[in-house]
Every structure is written in C-alpha cells, then in structure tokens.
Amino acid sequence: MDRDRDLLPEGLEDRLPASAAAAARVARAVLDVLDSHGYDRVQPPSIEFEKSLASRMAGVQSRRMFRFVDPASLRMMALRSDMTVQVGRIAATGLAAAARPLRLAYSGQVLTIKGDGLDPARERLQLGAELVGSDSVAAAGEIVALAIEALRAAGASGISVDFTLPDLVDTLAARALPLDGTTMAAVRRELDAKDAGALVAAGGEAYLPLLAAIGPFDAAIEKLAAFDADGVLASRIAALRAIAARVGSAARITLDPSERHGFEYQSWFGFTIYAEGQRGALGRGGTYAILSGDGSGGAAGSEPATGFSLYPDSLIDALAAADAPRDTLFLPRGHDGEAALRLRAIGWRTVAALSEADDAAALGCTHRLAGAEVVRL
Numbered sequence: 001m002d003r004d005r006d007l008l009p010e011g012l013e014d015r016l017p018a019s020a021a022a023a024a025r026v027a028r029a030v031l032d033v034l035d036s037h038g039y040d041r042v043q044p045p046s047i048e049f050e051k052s053l054a055s056r057m058a059g060v061q062s063r064r065m066f067r068f069v070d071p072a073s074l075r076m077m078a079l080r081s082d083m084t085v086q087v088g089r090i091a092a093t094g095l096a097a098a099a100r101p102l103r104l105a106y107s108g109q110v111l112t113i114k115g116d117g118l119d120p121a122r123e124r125l126q127l128g129a130e131l132v133g134s135d136s137v138a139a140a141g142e143i144v145a146l147a148i149e150a151l152r153a154a155g156a157s158g159i160s161v162d163f164t165l166p167d168l169v170d171t172l173a174a175r176a177l178p179l180d181g182t183t184m185a186a187v188r189r190e191l192d193a194k195d196a197g198a199l200v201a202a203g204g205e206a207y208l209p210l211l212a213a214i215g216p217f218d219a220a221i222e223k224l225a226a227f228d229a230d231g232v233l234a235s236r237i238a239a240l241r242a243i244a245a246r247v248g249s250a251a252r253i254t255l256d257p258s259e260r261h262g263f264e265y266q267s268w269f270g271f272t273i274y275a276e277g278q279r280g281a282l283g284r285g286g287t288y289a290i291l292s293g294d295g296s297g298g299a300a301g302s303e304p305a306t307g308f309s310l311y312p313d314s315l316i317d318a319l320a321a322a323d324a325p326r327d328t329l330f331l332p333r334g335h336d337g338e339a340a341l342r343l344r345a346i347g348w349r350t351v352a353a354l355s356e357a358d359d360a361a362a363l364g365c366t367h368r369l370a371g372a373e374v375v376r377l
Contacts, residue, residue, distance in 0.1 A: 011115050011122030022320040023125060026312050027107050029153040030127045037146055039105035039129045044086035046108065050078040056088045056291055057265040064112045081112045083126050084309055088290035091132040092303065100133025119280065121313065128283075130307035135287035137239045139306040140269050141246035143285055147273055147308040148251045151282060154312060155319050158276025160252040163217065163243070164259040165236055166266040166286065169207070176232045177206045191258040210258045217244055220255035236268060243269070265289075273308070277318060283310035330360035330368045330377070339372040348374075 008014070015023055031041060049070075054062040065078040080086060083106050091102055107127045115121050129146060131139050148159050165171075169188050173179040179187060187204035196211055213223040221244075225237050244253050251273075262284050263270040270286030285308025292301040331340050331352040340350055351363050360368055360377055368375050 009122075011120045013121075013123075018320040018323055019316060022316045022323065026154045026316050026319070027125070027127060029155070030150040030310065030312075031105060031107055033150040033153045034105040034129050034146065037103070037142075039103040039146075041105045041107070042087060042090050043106070043108070044080070044083065044090060047077055047079055048086065048089075049073075050076040052089055053078050053080060053085055056085045056092070057288060060085055060265060064114075066111055066113060079111045080108075081110050082309070083108055083110060084128065084130065084307060087128075087130045087307075088132075088305065091130070091305070092290055092292070101139065102132040103129070104132065105129045124311050124313055125316070126309050126311060128285075128307060128309040130305055132290065132305045133303060135267065135269075135289075135304035135306050137242045140239070140287060141243045143306045143308055144243055144271055145246055145250065147271075147283060147285060147310065148247065151273065151275060151310065151312075151315075152250075154315060156275035156278070156282065156312075156315055158252075159250070160254065160274045161247065162254045162256055162259070162272045162274070163240055164255075164263065164270045164272070164286075165233075165240075165257045165268060166260055166263040166270045167268050168210070168233075168236075168258050171236070172207070172232060176228075176230045179203070188258075188260060192260055207258075214256045215254060217253040217255050220257075224255070224257055239269065269306075271308075273310075275315065278314045280314065282312055282315060283308055285309065325364065325366065327367060328363075328365045329374060330363065330365035332369065335369050336372055340369060343369070343374065 035041070050062055050065065050067055053065065054060055060082065062078065065081045067076055067078045069075070070077045087104050087106055091104065095102060105128070109123055110126045111123045113122070129143065131143055144161060148161065151159055169184060169191065173184050183203045186202035187199065187207055190199040190202050190204060191207065191210060194211060196208060199205070199208060209223070209227040213220050213227060221237060221240060224233065228234065228237065240255070247253055262272065263286060265288045266286035267289060268287055270284065272281045273283045275282055287304065287306045289302040290305050326349055329343060329348050329350045331350050333353050333356055335352070344350055351365055366377060368377055
C-alpha cells in the first residue's frame with residue numbers, strides 16, 4: 001500500500017471550506033478598496049521565463065524560484081515567487097503607452113523553494129498595488145494609506161507600520177560617513193542584526209547612533225535628525241515626516257531607519273505593516289525601480305514606482321477560526337422551488353436534499369424549508 005500518495009510537500013497545504021471562504025472574503029475586500037482608489041486589476045500567468053522574472057528588479061533572487069526547462073522552447077522557466085516583478089513587466093510592455101502615474105492591482109498565489117525564516121510556508125497568497133511612474137513623497141503617502149485601508153477592510157485591527165530607509169547606508173557612505181565596499185556590506189549586516197559590538201568591529205562605529213533611532217516614530221525621527229548633523233538625510237527625514245502626517249491616526253507608526261531585511265529591491269523608502277494578534281508581518285512596500293528587459297539601470301533603463309504587497313494568510317487563518325457557522329437552509333425533497341429561489345435572492349444559502357435519507361443537521365444546516373416557511377432546526 002502506498003501510504004504517502006496523499007501527503008503534500010512540506011510548506012504546502014489545502015484550504016478547507018472555512019479557510020477558503022475567508023480567503024475569498026479577504027481578497028475581495030482588498031481588491032474592492034484598491035478598485036475604489038482607481039487601481040486596475042491585472043492577472044499575469046503563474047509561470048514565466050526565468051530571465052523575465054529575474055531581471056526586472058534589482059535584488060530579485062531566482063534561486064528562490066522553482067525552475068524547469070520548457071519542453072516547447074527549451075528555455076528555462078520559473079514559477080513566480082513575487083507578483084510585483086510581473087506587474088513591472090506588464091507596465092513596461094503591454095501598458096508602456098498608458099498614462100502615468102499608472103495604478104495597478106493584483107491577487108494570486110506565489111511559491112518559493114523554501115519558507116522564510118521560521119515560517120515553513122512555500123505557497124502564499126499575495127495581494128497588492130503598484131503605482132508606476134512615481135516614487136514621490138505623495139505616491140509613498142498614498143500607498144501606505146492604501147495598504148492600511150485595505151487591511152482594515154479585510155478584517156485586520158490594531159494596525160502598525162514600521163518605516164525604513166533601505167538606501168540609508170549607501171547614502172551616508174557616499175558622502176558623510178565614507179565606507180569601502182566590503183565594509184559597507186558588513187555595516188549593513190550588523191545594523192540589520194542590531195549588534196552594536198559587531199558593528200564597531202566591522203568598522204561602523206560612526207553608524208552606532210542609528211541603533212538608537214529606532215522605536216515610536218516621533219521620538220525616533222528626532223534622534224535621526226540629530227544624527228544627521230551634515231544634512232545629508234534632510235530630504236529623507238522631511239519625506240518620512242510627510243508620509244507619517246498622511247497616515248495620521250490610522251495606524252501606529254514606528255521607525256527603524258537602517259532595516260533592510262525584506263527590502264531587496266526598494267530604494268529610498270520602505271515600510272512593513274503589522275496587525276494586532278497576527279504573527280509576523282502582513283506585508284511590505286516602498287519605492288523601487290522597474291528595470292528594462294535586459295536588467296539595465298540608469299535613467300534611460302528604469303522607471304520609478306511605489307507599491308505594496310500583502311501576505312494575509314495568518315489573517316485568513318484567524319478569521320476562519322473566528323467565523324460562526326453560517327445560516328443554511330435545508331430544502332427537503334419535493335420542496336417549493338419558487339420559495340427557495342426567492343429566499344436565495346434575499347441572501348439565504350440553501351442545501352437541497354438528494355434523497356429522503358439526507359440529514360439536515362449532519363449536512364450543516366441551521367434551518368429547514370417547510371412549505372413556504374423557514375423553520376429553525
């Protein structure tokens with residue numbers, strides 16, 4: 001007997017009815033919010049040529065993708081690990097002539113070869129929005145506010161947002177606090193690890209104040225401003241204040257200016273979004289560049305963009321667990337079809353008996369149709 005035939009690979013799972021229903025509600029709620037703000041939905045394929053997926057944005061790692069050879073073209077293909085890259089391709093090709101700023105939304109499953117950190121999941125639902133043609137402060141403010149509104153509509157509460165400056169070390173190392181390439185990489189690593197001793201040992205003693213500029217936004221931004229004696233970060237600091245003002249009281253805001261984990265392709269601004277009672281982050285976003293098809297950069301080879309991606313699986317699980325059983329109407333054999341039709345039209349969910357042996361309670365029904373009347377079981 002083959003005892004393993006129905007096992008799923010590690011990191012993959014079925015969504016059973018309650019979870020599947022919650023997932024559909026979350027996706028619909030998020031997409032409805034995005035649509036209400038003028039974001040048009042696109043739907044790219046789940047499989048593309050690896051070169052396209054790996055060359056549209058700096059920092060995208062093809063080694064995280066499931067890859068295989070296309071028997072038709074004999075070219076390497078890959079399952080998408082991030083839909084943002086695909087939306088970038090659509091903006092640069094099929095919608096290249098569309099007016100900018102271009103607002104696009106998407107929803108779909110993404111897969112990676114292995115999970116992220118302590119999360120073993122290799123398949124996740126990704127929902128998001130991309131504002132192509134602008135990485136301005138106004139664009140960043142719109143995107144952060146939109147991510148908060150979308151998550152709230154999906155059922156999240158107690159939302160908090162953590163701001164970061166992904167290119168902070170590069171900006172400082174270029175002028176105010178010079179570093180060579182090797183030292184810069186080490187400084188970035190130790191700042192991410194929040195290890196003061198290792199940061200000093202790596203040659204980044206001058207960057208130590210950044211470890212203090214972490215926490216609630218108002219206090220942290222003042223510490224960052226005090227650190228920026230030469231004014232190298234003045235425009236960045238002003239931008240963060242403006243984005244925070246746009247968010248207002250809609251979410252709690254924190255700052256971790258040197259955080260880079262999860263911001264492989266973001267440029268001057270990034271944010272991570274959380275919700276009360278949910279494990280880990282529910283999404284990330286920020287500013288980035290869509291590169292030309294050959295992966296070249298520079299002014300002629302890229303287009304600015306701002307966007308966010310939500311990964312709401314933990315929220316879906318929580319909503320599914322909290323859902324009360326839905327009222328469901330049992331329709332016995334020989335029931336009044338016109339009455340059942342009218343009841344469905346006003347929102348009733350019905351289950352029709354296929355035989356006299358069908359049991360209403362066992363089928364999860366809460367009510368029974370008796371003639372034209374609804375009777376609670």
